Amino acid sequence: MQIDSIDIAQTASAAGIIYEALKKAIIEGQLADGAPLRQDEIARMFNTSRIPVREALTMLEQQGLVVTQRYKGAVVAGISPDEAGEIWDFRALVEGRVIEAAVPRMSPETLRRARCHLEAFSRATDPVEWGDLNRRFHTVLYHDSGLAYHLGIIEKTLDRVDRYLRAQLALSNGLARANAEHEGILRACETGDAPRAGMLTRQHILGAKANLLENLARR
Amino acid sequence: MQIDSIDIAQTASAAGIIYEALKKAIIEGQLADGAPLRQDEIARMFNTSRIPVREALTMLEQQGLVVTQRYKGAVVAGISPDEAGEIWDFRALVEGRVIEAAVPRMSPETLRRARCHLEAFSRATDPVEWGDLNRRFHTVLYHDSGLAYHLGIIEKTLDRVDRYLRAQLALSNGLARANAEHEGILRACETGDAPRAGMLTRQHILGAKANLLENLARR
DNA sequence: TTCTTGCATATTGTATCCAATATTCGATAT
DNA sequence: ATATCGAATATTGGATACAATATGCAAGAA
Secondary structure (H helix, E strand, O other), rough: OOOOOOOOOOOOHHHHHHHHHHHHHOOOOOOOOOEOOOHHHHHHHHOOHHHHHHHHHHHHHHOOOOEEEEEEEEEEEEOOOOHHHHHHHHHHHHHHHHHHHHHHHHOOHHHHHHHHHHHHHHHHHHHHHHHHHHHHHHHHHHHHOOOOOHHHHHHHHHHHHHHHHHHOOOOOOOOOOHHHHHHHHHHHHHOOHHHHHHHHHHHHHHHHHHHHHHHHOOO | OOOOOOOOOOOOOHHHHHHHHHHHHHHHHOOOOOOOOOOHHHHHHOOOOOOHHHHHHHHHHHHHOOOOOOOOOEEOOOHHHHHHHHHHHHHHHHHHHHHHHHHHHHHHHHHHHHHHHHHHHHHOOOOHHHHHHHHHHHHHHHHHHOOOOHHHHHHHHHHHHHHHHHHHOOOOOOOHHOOOOOOHHHHHOOOHHHHHHHHHHHHHHHHHHHHHHHHHHOO
C-alpha cells in the first residue's frame, strides 16, 4: 500500500534551501548587481558547511543569476542595457506564442484565477506584492498551453530579469499602465481570441521594453 | 603590463573537465537515456574525489541533461515524444527568428564558413561528424545576429536534443534531405533574403520534427 | 509460497581539513 | 612621492572522513 499524502516535501536538502533563499534574494533585488557572495559567510548564515553553499552557487551560475570566477568567487550577475533589450524581445516572441497556444485550452478556473490576481494587483500597495502578482498573472495564463519546455524557459528568463520588472512597475505610471494592459489581455483570453491575446502580450512586453531602455539610458 | 595571449585557458577546473566530458558523452548518445551516473565511479575515472563530480552533475541537472533524486543518484534524462515535439516547435520559433535577424548582418566570412561546413557535411562518412557539422552549420548562421541570450538558449536546447538529431540524420534519406535543405537556407542567406531564410529554417526544423515523431511512434 | 521485517551493503549528502590561488599591505629602491 | 616586490592574509578548489538514506537479501510468520 502507498500513502500519498505523507511522502511530500522530502526534497529539502541544505543545498536546495540555500539555493531557493539566494534565488529569492536576487530575484527580489535584495542583493544588488555585482554584490559578492562569499561562501563561508553564507555557510554561517545557514549553519552549514561551505559544501551545500557551493552547490547552490553552481546552480545559480547555470541559471545566469550569478557569475563566478575561479579562485575569485561569485557575484550577482548584472544585465547590460543591450542584454535587457534582447531579453524583452525574446520574451515577446516566446510568451506571445505560448499564450496563443494556451487560449484555446484555457479552463474557466484559470480565467477565474487570473482575474483574481489582476484584482489583487490593482489593490496591492506593497512593491514586492506588485511584482509577485504581476508575474503570477502572466504565468497562470501561460500554464494551460501545456508547453512544459516553453514554460520552463519562460520561468528562467523571468527569474533573470524580475528585478528590472519590479523596478519598472514601481515607476510613475507603471502600475496603471500594466493594469490596463493586463485587463485587455485577460479580456482576449476570456473571449477565446488567441491571436489578439498574443498580439496584446507582445505589445505589453515590447512597451515595457521601451520604457525600460528609456529609464536605463536616463541613468 | 598585461600579456593577453597567455592568460587564456586557465579555466580548467576538475569540475569543468568532468562536466564537459559527461556533457559530450550524453550529447553524442554514448550514455543512453536512464543510464545511472554513480559519483564514485566517475570520480575514479577522472582520478578525483566525488566533490567535483557532484558539481558537474549539478550543472548537468540544471541544463536538463540529467535527473537527480535525493539519496538515489543521477540518471541521463530521457525525452518523451511529447517533449520532443514541443522542443522542435520551440526551435522553429526561436531559430527562425534568429536567422532572420542574422541575415542582414551576415559577414562574407560567415557565409564562407557555412559553405565550408556544408560541403564537409556532404562528404563526411562518420555519423559523429555528421552531427557535429550539421550543428556547426546552423549555429554559424545564427552567430552574426549578435543575440547572445537567444544564442545561449539555442545552444542549451540543441544540447538537450542533439542525440535525437544525430539519430535522425543517420536514418534512410536523412542526410540527402538535410543537405538539400541546408543548401536552400544558405542560398537565402547569400542573397540577403532574411524572410526566406527564416521560412526555410522553420520548414527544415518542422520537417525534421515530423520525421522524428514518425520514427518515435514506430518503435 | 508469499509477505513482512531486520540487518548488511551501497550510495548520496555534508562536515572538516588541506592545497592552490588571489588580494592586501608594508618594505624597499628609484 | 611613487612604483615594485614579497610576505601575510583571505578566499576558493578539492580530498578525506563521517552521517543520512536507499537497496538488496535472508530469515521468519501467515
